[in-house]
Amino acid sequence: MYDEPLAVPETARGHYATCAACQGRFTGIAEDARQMTAALAVPTATVDAAAALRALRPRLRARPRFVLRLPSLSGRFLRRGALVTGLAAVLVVTAIVTPLAQTIRNVFAPTQVQTITLTQGSLAGFPDLSHWGTVTVTQQPELKQADSAAAAAGTTKLPVIKPGNLPSGLPGAQYATLSQGAGSFTFSKQKADAYAASQGARAPKLPGNLDGSRLDVTIGPAEAAIYGGDLSAAAQQGSKDETPSQGGRELVPQLAIGIAKAPHVTSTGATVKDIENAVASQPGVSPELKKAILSIGDPSTTLPIPVVQGMTVSDNPTLKDGTKAAFVGDNSGTLGGVIFIRGGNVYVVAGAYSEKTLLDVANSL
Amino acid sequence: MTVKAVPDLPEEPAPGIAPPQHRAVERDPFEELFMTEYGRVVAIANRVLADRSEAEDVAQEVFADFHRRHRSDASFAGAWLHQAAVHTSLNRLRGKRRREKRELAQMLAERPAPPDDPARLAEIAEERRTVRIALQRLRPKVAAVLVLRYSGLSYAEVGAALKVGTGQVGTLLRRAEQALKKELEVGTSV
Numbered sequence: 001m002y003d004e005p006l007a008v009p010e011t012a013r014g015h016y017a018t019c020a021a022c023q024g025r026f027t028g029i030a031e032d033a034r035q036m037t038a039a040l041a042v043p044t045a046t047v048d049a050a051a052a053l054r055a056l057r058p059r060l061r062a063r064p065r066f067v068l069r070l071p072s073l074s075g076r077f078l079r080r081g082a083l084v085t086g087l088a089a090v091l092v093v094t095a096i097v098t099p100l101a102q103t104i105r106n107v108f109a110p111t112q113v114q115t116i117t118l119t120q121g122s123l124a125g126f127p128d129l130s131h132w133g134t135v136t137v138t139q140q141p142e143l144k145q146a147d148s149a150a151a152a153a154g155t156t157k158l159p160v161i162k163p164g165n166l167p168s169g170l171p172g173a174q175y176a177t178l179s180q181g182a183g184s185f186t187f188s189k190q191k192a193d194a195y196a197a198s199q200g201a202r203a204p205k206l207p208g209n210l211d212g213s214r215l216d217v218t219i220g221p222a223e224a225a226i227y228g229g230d231l232s233a234a235a236q237q238g239s240k241d242e243t244p245s246q247g248g249r250e251l252v253p254q255l256a257i258g259i260a261k262a263p264h265v266t267s268t269g270a271t272v273k274d275i276e277n278a279v280a281s282q283p284g285v286s287p288e289l290k291k292a293i294l295s296i297g298d299p300s301t302t303l304p305i306p307v308v309q310g311m312t313v314s315d316n317p318t319l320k321d322g323t324k325a326a327f328v329g330d331n332s333g334t335l336g337g338v339i340f341i342r343g344g345n346v347y348v349v350a351g352a353y354s355e356k357t358l359l360d361v362a363n364s365l
Numbered sequence: 366m367t368v369k370a371v372p373d374l375p376e377e378p379a380p381g382i383a384p385p386q387h388r389a390v391e392r393d394p395f396e397e398l399f400m401t402e403y404g405r406v407v408a409i410a411n412r413v414l415a416d417r418s419e420a421e422d423v424a425q426e427v428f429a430d431f432h433r434r435h436r437s438d439a440s441f442a443g444a445w446l447h448q449a450a451v452h453t454s455l456n457r458l459r460g461k462r463r464r465e466k467r468e469l470a471q472m473l474a475e476r477p478a479p480p481d482d483p484a485r486l487a488e489i490a491e492e493r494r495t496v497r498i499a500l501q502r503l504r505p506k507v508a509a510v511l512v513l514r515y516s517g518l519s520y521a522e523v524g525a526a527l528k529v530g531t532g533q534v535g536t537l538l539r540r541a542e543q544a545l546k547k548e549l550e551v552g553t554s555v
Contacts, residue, residue, distance in 0.1 A: 029539065032539075032542045033542065034545070035542075035546065036511065036515060036542050036545065036546075037515065039492075039496045039517045039549065040412060040496065040511065042411055042412055042415045042493075042510070043411075043415075043417065045407050045408060045411040045420055046419065047403060047404050047407050047423075049403040049404060050400070052399075052403055052421065052425065053396060053399050053400070053403070055425070056399075056425050056428060056429060059425070059429050060395075060429060094457065224420070224543070228390070228436075240515050266439050279448065290366040299450075335434065352434070352435065352441070354528060
């Protein structure tokens with residue numbers, strides 16, 4: 001009644017005119033509102049929107065699009081060798097950042113996820129794996145569109161993506177598959193020593209069996225259902241040097257559901273202790289990062305999700321079937337993802353929705 | 366920018382030249398969104414930060430984020446921008462240590478009060494500082510409903526930004542007012 005008096009029906013007005021209690025309540029609300037208006041008063045900000053847009057334009061062209069976009073998996077991306085970086089990242093996550101269990105010689109098979117919080121600084125300061133050895137791609141994953149959820153599942157041999165609960169207003173899904181990829185990392189003492197020297201640090205003492213030891217990593221296959229965004233345009237953009245703002249055309253999905261076979265790692269020689277020692281002694285690894293590594297509960301079965309400080313993280317939301325999940329969101333509270341592992345597969349439900357909505361979708365898979 | 370008037374009647378295409386499929390030049394959807402919402406996004410950020418310059422920084426960040434992530438003509442564009450403006454501003458507010466000094470400087474530059482009244486300026490700066498500290502203490506959603514409403518958004522717009530029904534906004538606003546009032550009382554009694 002105070003905020004929007006015209007919206008109050010005539011009958012309510014009639015009641016108000018004769019009710020002392022309502023009049024008293026109205027007075028209280030009005031007084032509070034006056035106090036709030038005074039408290040929250042600020043000098044008016046007059047703006048020049050056209051000038052502000054001109055100032056913003058260069059940033060729009062310079063900045064990369066959101067990391068979830070599909071062009072990052074396009075053929076051009078793969079051809080340009082960025083896969084090496086991608087595999088390196090997987091190696092970091094699965095073999096280096098994770099203090100693998102004593103069973104590392106045989107297999108790393110995560111069955112649960114856990115977030116580890118890092119600062120931008122510690123992430124930026126993490127050395128490139130190529131400083132410690134050689135990263136080789138042995139099997140390049142291939143991204144393809146699929147006609148349906150069933151077709152995608154048929155290709156990948158993964159469960160059919162068939163959510164029973166989706167937010168309203170979503171457009172129909174497009175489907176994509178990513179074939180299995182594989183790579184290896186061979187540790188080189190010579191490279192590690194050279195890198196340490198280049199950083200002005202003393203070459204760390206490393207276990208003898210680490211030199212020449214090889215980690216083999218397998219990722220995928222994977223499948224995804226993309227709601228909103230233009231998959232073909234995304235793929236097309238991946239093969240052209242277009243700016244991201246082409247006519248405002250949207251390449252980023254409103255919601256994406258992905259299923260991937262959990263990454264798998266084997267080792268030809270190094271033990272968990274060897275790798276831990278190697279990581280801990282390398283220049284560039286901050287004490288904070290070491291601490292984060294060691295904070296992981298059961299490393300043989302845990303897939304760590306590195307999260308940058310400042311992002312929103314929800315600790316251990318649990319799905320209806322008891323599966324532990326992780327929720328990670330951006331700092332604006334508008335974009336997030338739920339990640340969990342079930343049946344040896346990693347599930348991701350991400351989009352511009354609240355944690356609850358994303359969990360509802362995850363629960364319906 | 367030069368604007369050409371669109372003639373009332375279609376021109377005859379030159380012989381042998383196919384007429385264009387779309388006669389009207391479409392405005393860039395992002396530009397349209399920016400020109401519509403920029404002032405409001407700045408106003409929301411300014412309501413939290415009480416700093417026009419920083420509010421414009423926040424608005425630039427929010428629009429750049431939106432551009433990276435969403436279609437410019439997305440139905441939720443306005444609501445997304447409003448919500449992001451509040452959250453980004455509150456995050457900045459929490460990270461700032463030099464606010465008091467800057468507010469005083471801004472006050473000296475912008476306040477229509479007589480320049481020979483430093484005591485009053487200091488008092489206003491202190492009041493604003495207290496309000497900002499109280500806002501920081503509120504839960505993000507509580508602070509957001511206050512900031513959005515007192516930035517001039519309608520109940521429907523506040524509801525859309527916070528993903529709640531319009532009918533809930535009045536109740537949320539009332540509770541938020543009480544919460545801020547309580548925080549201010551705590552702040553001033555210390």
